Amino acid sequence: MKISKTNKREENIEMANKEKDENILEVRNLNKDYKGFKLKDINLTLPKGMIMGLIGENGAGKTTTIKSILNLTKVDSGEVKIFGLNIKEDEKKIKEDIGVVLDDSFFSEHLTAEDINQIMKNIYENWDENLFNKYLVEFKLPLKQESKEFSSGMKMKLKIAIALSHYPKLLVLDEPTSGLDPVARSEILDIFQDFIKDGDSSILVSSHITSDLEHIADYITFIDEGKILLSKTRDELMDNYGIVRCSKEQFEKIDKNDYEKYKVNKYEYDVLVADKKQFKKKYDFKVIDKPTLDDIMVIYIKGEK
Amino acid sequence: MNIIKGLILKDLLQLKSYWKTLIIYTVIFILAGAVQETEKGINVMIIFMLTFGFGMFAMASFNYDEQAKADSYLLSFPLSKEQIVLARYILVILATIIGAIVGVIFCIVINLVTNSQVVFPDMTELAYTAIGGIFGVSIVEAIQIPCAYKWGAEKGRIYLFIVAAAIILMGIGLLTIAQNSNLNFPISEIAYLMGSFLPIFLIVLTALIYYTSYKFSYKIYENKE
Numbered sequence: 001m002k003i004s005k006t007n008k009r010e011e012n013i014e015m016a017n018k019e020k021d022e023n024i025l026e027v028r029n030l031n032k033d034y035k036g037f038k039l040k041d042i043n044l045t046l047p048k049g050m051i052m053g054l055i056g057e058n059g060a061g062k063t064t065t066i067k068s069i070l071n072l073t074k075v076d077s078g079e080v081k082i083f084g085l086n087i088k089e090d091e092k093k094i095k096e097d098i099g100v101v102l103d104d105s106f107f108s109e110h111l112t113a114e115d116i117n118q119i120m121k122n123i124y125e126n127w128d129e130n131l132f133n134k135y136l137v138e139f140k141l142p143l144k145q146e147s148k149e150f151s152s153g154m155k156m157k158l159k160i161a162i163a164l165s166h167y168p169k170l171l172v173l174d175e176p177t178s179g180l181d182p183v184a185r186s187e188i189l190d191i192f193q194d195f196i197k198d199g200d201s202s203i204l205v206s207s208h209i210t211s212d213l214e215h216i217a218d219y220i221t222f223i224d225e226g227k228i229l230l231s232k233t234r235d236e237l238m239d240n241y242g243i244v245r246c247s248k249e250q251f252e253k254i255d256k257n258d259y260e261k262y263k264v265n266k267y268e269y270d271v272l273v274a275d276k277k278q279f280k281k282k283y284d285f286k287v288i289d290k291p292t293l294d295d296i297m298v299i300y301i302k303g304e305k
Numbered sequence: 306m307n308i309i310k311g312l313i314l315k316d317l318l319q320l321k322s323y324w325k326t327l328i329i330y331t332v333i334f335i336l337a338g339a340v341q342e343t344e345k346g347i348n349v350m351i352i353f354m355l356t357f358g359f360g361m362f363a364m365a366s367f368n369y370d371e372q373a374k375a376d377s378y379l380l381s382f383p384l385s386k387e388q389i390v391l392a393r394y395i396l397v398i399l400a401t402i403i404g405a406i407v408g409v410i411f412c413i414v415i416n417l418v419t420n421s422q423v424v425f426p427d428m429t430e431l432a433y434t435a436i437g438g439i440f441g442v443s444i445v446e447a448i449q450i451p452c453a454y455k456w457g458a459e460k461g462r463i464y465l466f467i468v469a470a471a472i473i474l475m476g477i478g479l480l481t482i483a484q485n486s487n488l489n490f491p492i493s494e495i496a497y498l499m500g501s502f503l504p505i506f507l508i509v510l511t512a513l514i515y516y517t518s519y520k521f522s523y524k525i526y527e528n529k530e
Contacts, residue, residue, distance in 0.1 A: 091385075
């Protein structure tokens with residue numbers, strides 16, 4: 001009996017360690033109150049080899065969440081673990097293995113890619129000059145031109161080249177596709193998908209261009225007014241959620257507990273349901289539309305319960 | 306140490322568009338010195354202005370980081386806030402010292418070139434002037450850097466004047482109080498007694514000023530969001 005108990009405990013520890021090893025990022029109960037804005041009980045788990053998309057309108061708290069995760073801003077409470085280590089205790093060690101792209105912060109535009117290479121050689125232990133140059137060639141970025149001459153797409157590619165050139169295990173990207181044309185966006189999304197191919201690397205990416213995340217994200221986390229409204233796998237969202245478009249009379253027959261939120265349009269009601277199969281069984285609606293992330297976001301934010 | 310080197314390199318590389326301005330600034334003061342007759346005052350002017358100019362050149366790196374809002378990005382690298390502040394101080398101090406050295410070198414050259422007889426200038430005097438120049442500039446920088454960390458490079462300059470004015474007013478106030486109370490400070494006697502120790506005293510005081518300023522700046526930067 002004793003032996004079996006010991007074995008069970010060892011099994012549990014092994015499982016816990018395995019789980020810890022499987023998760024690249026764990027955020028627990030993150031809270032921050034800053035200049036009238038609150039981040040409330042943020043909880044996230046990002047497993048290895050996965051991409052998590054943070055969605056939400058401008059000012060919802062995506063950037064603050066990312067900056068809190070990276071310890072760039074002080075939090076009031078909560079814990080962030082990256083690679084199983086606490087960001088506050090092992091910040092330098094963790095940051096050696098993270099590649100970061102920030103929307104609102106970068107090097108001076110007076111620096112060239114060549115300058116940046118000289119700087120970064122001294123910053124990251126694993127900085128690979130050849131890999132950086134390879135990315136510059138691949139992204140068609142000039143070596144000796146100041147980045148102020150670059151287009152938005154070129155600037156973003158430069159940021160991404162920097163983020164990738166020290167073999168990071170985690171990429172943290174804040175709005176990496178904003179302001180880019182569809183071709184540049186598609187190229188950048190391909191780079192991200194290549195990055196996680198090895199199965200050991202992960203990406204946390206925020207974007208208000210939800211269609212980008214529909215293509216690449218495995219998990220979707222929706223933030224609004226500093227709170228996580230939902231965090232699910234993309235498939236769970238895309239397969240289970242649905243939009244019922246109905247008249248006022250039809251809407252009034254729906255039980256409040258059977259939908260998430262509804263939005264009144266000019267001629268109809270858009271009702272967001274979390275389990276369309278169950279809903280179909282209970283109500284007589286033949287067509288339930290598959291929502292886009294945009295639809296879900298808009299109804300959650302603008303809709304009523 | 307590599308990280309500090311990388312940060313200093315970043316500042317130097319982003320200041321490259323300023324190099325031309327610095328060279329023109331240096332040439333103007335050297336030419337102004339070369340055409341003057343009285344050599345002593347000119348030596349002081351050249352050394353002081355170049356020390357000040359080089360120091361301010363390094364201070365301009367604040368502007369570039371501020372424009373690019375580079376702080377968050379830099380802090381996403383494996384480095385600490387302390388290293389960022391330290392690198393900035395090392396750059397400013399080195400630039401100030403180099404400015405003084407360049408000033409001394411040009412004073413020697415001007416003396417040798419413009420004097421009808423080849424007379425080597427008094428090196429001790431030039432060294433004392435350089436130390437005095439660095440000391441004077443260190444006071445400005447020691448106030449300006451924490452102001453830049455607290456309020457940003459642009460606003461920091463305005464606050465520099467406010468803080469400097471407050472210090473001068475306090476000094477005048479203390480002197481007035483001392484005079485009204487008939488207290489006699491034996492300043493000249495103290496200076497005489499210090500004699501050749503004065504440069505060493507100034508060097509120690511300059512180091513202390515920079516160190517105190519660095520501690521202030523770090524504290525401000527550490528608490529900054």
